[in-house]
Amino acid sequence: EAGVAQSPRYKIIEKRQSVAFWCNPISGHATLYWYQQILGQGPKLLIQFQNNGVVDDSQLPKDRFSAERLKGVDSTLKIQPAKLEDSAVYLCASSLDEGEAFFGQGTRLTVV
């Protein structure tokens, strides 16, 4: 079974630039999550999709972050414009129900 795929693995951008991350969940998983993991901290949920609808985006900084999951399969997360404090690993995960989540390897973003 293929796992959760994320790209790119690493990204370095200057502040005020924009960046986008892509995630392809495990086939058949209806629930998709984006987490932000700042160095030394646990993952923080940014947004949760059920199929192509948003279940929870209460911790998504909507002035600069956006996410979509067209057709209820893969998803993109965008940051525009980026700030220094956005430097983190962005983890995508998917699950069949809302129990066990399977994680991708993450995208490490460095904003300079």
Add this chain to the structure above:
Amino acid sequence: AQSVTQLGSHVSVSEGALVLLRCNYSSSVPPYLFWYVQYPNQGLQLLLKYTSAATLVKGINGFEAEFKKSETSFHLTKPSAHMSDAAEYFCAVSGGGGFKTIFGAGTRLFVKA
């Protein structure tokens, strides 16, 4: 509302010694509880999960955890540490059905030879 507290950001044990990583949770509904492990530059891998069946849960790599409702705890243990167990461990709680999964801050496990 749900939350997770992991006691101790760093734990150091000798190889062959008992591993005990502590996790306490709060949840407004019966919880689902998880332990994940994260190796450097990797995503999170599920070690074990509790979903309201047996209170003693066995996971991969010899780890187990016990759900204690009265103590709102879900501590992770392993009888004998191995060097390969050195990693970051995260406890997480979910309420299922519309509730998001909340992670603790993590505990880094060091294993000394």
